[in-house]
Amino acid sequence: MYYNYYPHRVDQVFAEINGGPLAPEINGFVTFQQVYNGTMVCAQIEGLPPYQAGQGDGRPIGPHGFHLHENGSCQIGDQQNPFQEAGEHWNPTDQPHGNHAGDFPVLFSNNGFAYICFFTNKFLPTDVIGKAIIIHQSPDDYRTQPAGDAGKRLACGVIQGR
Template structure:
């Protein structure tokens, strides 16, 4: 059949292993909402992120910077707000199954740059499979990840959390 391509890397295959995250917000970003989707491919995992309600960029003289926003896979699939002072600490630390230094964790993602509180990104990784991350949490942080401070990149408070669920 002319023009038919059985594999299109830009369109998720119906039989691909898939997972989804729906983010819960914290008092630090009460209007934040968004999703992530994970698609298993032969060469790795394609990841789609769409978020809105991110706090605007703010450089603070004697405090943590707000934005761009670091985000990572965390150890536990628990997104309890707690008392709101340290939101989503129930998700534990960064997922680091091979005990690598920060910046080389499988769940380290690029930072989210926002335009008027909105961010969209598509990227891929071969550092994990969809099956390996089911049941873990993804955390969006208040500030950027420096990819070197141990153990978690000094990205600041947790402003959103979502559990990775198989779809």
């Protein structure tokens, strides 16, 4: 089956991703397509920082945490800690971290580029309109509560429908 994951279709739900002050070169799209028993999520992102190993007790840069957040706001706010108005991970069924509907796989930077598609049965595309997608500086550990210790928020996009 062919999945059209570009936001040009009338029935698409998508977010345009833009980098904030910590990584202004990030841009791309995330699309949500209803499929049998759930949703196919596809992302095409450019301008990601390359992987850098953590120094001492510091977190690495990349692979990049990739999450669905509860509020549809990409207001920058604090330049050093942007996109806080997006709130926490979207978690409509009150699950522990690692099993939130908003917990997505990490993005691996390949010379700044990442492309990923995955299936989820935790929501339908219409359920996420008005939420935000956030790309983080560090990987999600999928266990630290409540949000996985993924570090600073580098890029954001508000999900909309057409």
